[in-house]
Amino acid sequence: SDNPPQVERLKEAESLIRDWIANVIEPGMALRSRANFGAVPLEEIDSYVSAQAGKQYFDAFRALLAEFSGIEAKLIVERQAAAKAAEAAIADALATMNDTQNWTIHTYKVIATANDIIAAAVDMETGMRGYLLAGQDAFLEPYNAGGTRFGELVAGLSETVSDNPAQVALLGEVQATIDGWRQNVTEPMIALRREIGDAATMDDMADLVGEGRGKTYFDAFRQVMADFQAEEETLMAARREANEAISSQTRTML
Known part of the structure; x- marks a missing residue:
């Protein structure tokens, strides 16, 4: 009929x-x-x-x-x-959907690792502040551990996002910012605190802390990480939209 x-x-x-x-x-x-x-x-x-x-x-x-x-x-x-x-069209659509889904999972992992990088930097800052206040080496453990983890995470994430040169460049900037922070702020402060020891006066330390040089580096670090995460969120939204479009197309074919 x-x-x-x-x-x-x-x-x-x-x-x-x-x-x-x-x-x-x-x-x-x-x-x-x-x-x-x-x-x-x-x-x-x-x-x-x-x-x-x-x-x-x-x-x-x-x-x-x-x-x-x-x-x-x-x-x-x-x-x-x-x-x-x-x-064939359905197979292609399903393959594309699977690929898009994998990229979405990839983006979730990238964002999670970016948060871990921020946490590692915060651990470093917390450990450094604790040491400056107490002068005890135990407070440097989170600083040292955070530094090691920070480097590993940045290197690993750079490899993960190697398909995106702009994001790799941002991670390079992140590493350079924290390296500058350590070289110009934390290490000099830690060295000065060791010299002071248990002395009653800490005027030099107070002067160094009062300069707020660490804030400049950390503000820059947070901004670069915010830019990095914003780009990943944009990619996430685009991949979700693409996945929904392919899903709708596949349902129409079926």
Whole structure:
């Protein structure tokens, strides 16, 4: 019923058979019945059969069915090709969806690692402040551990986002900022605190802390990390949108 021309061909074939029955079969049966009762000679039946009155109907019927079957065979080929194309399109869409989903997971991990980098830097700052106040080496443990972890995280994340040169450059800036902070602020402060020891006066230390040089580095560090995370959030949104679009397209195909 989804193919009106084919429906019409079937109706035409049915009409041919009805005409064949009405104009050939039924007259032939009537003639045979009359012959059985001797009303007509058998020779007349032979003549009727020899005339092949039904041939024109059957030839037309066969031609019509051949045309019908040919069209259906062509449709099968076309539909098989369309099905294969749809399968390929769906496979491509699913592959793209999977790829996009993997990139989304990738972005989640990148953002999580970026937060770990910030936490490592905060540990360094906390340890440094604790040492400056107490002068005890135990307070340097988070500073030293944070520094080691910071370097490892930045190196690892740089490798993870190696497909994005702009993000790699930001991480390089992050590393350089913290390196500058340590070289120009924390290490001199720690060295000065060691010199002071348990002395009663800490005027030099107070002067150094009062300069607020560490804040400049940390503000710059936080800004670069904010820029880095903002870029990842933008990528995340774009990948989610792409994934939703592909999902919608795939549902339409199915």
